[in-house]
Amino acid sequence: MAIRIQLDRILLERRMSLTELADRVGVTLANLSILKTGKARAIRFTTLxxxxxxxxxxxxxxxxxxxxxxxxxxxFDDEDDDA
Structure with missing residues (x-):
């Protein structure tokens, strides 16, 4: 998928663990881990x-x-449609 969540980079910049973020946001560690590893298919606006x-x-x-x-x-396919 071309959309990626850069949670790992921001956590590193903030010197925050995934566990700490999960506690502060109220989202399970498992769900944040799914976001962090790029396996999420969607994210709720409330979570974002x-x-x-x-x-x-x-x-x-x-x-x-x-x-x-x-x-x-x-x-490339789109260009073919224009011809």
Whole structure:
């Protein structure tokens, strides 16, 4: 997936553990771990809001788009449709 949550980077910058963040946000450690490892398929806005509040950051600091091979193939297909 081209969307990635940069939780590990921000936790490192804040010198905060995943366990501490889970306690502060009220989300299970397992769910935060899923976010951190990139296995999450979705995130609730309330969770994103709580993460931003506790990490003192903006949603764009946590969520990034990294184009991959699928995106390049999709762009090529879109060009074919225009012809």
């Amino acid at each position: 809001d709580a993460l931003c509040r506790e990490l003192n950051c903006q949603p764009g600091d946590l969520v990034v788009h990294e184009p991959g091979p699928q995106d390049a193939a999709r762009a």
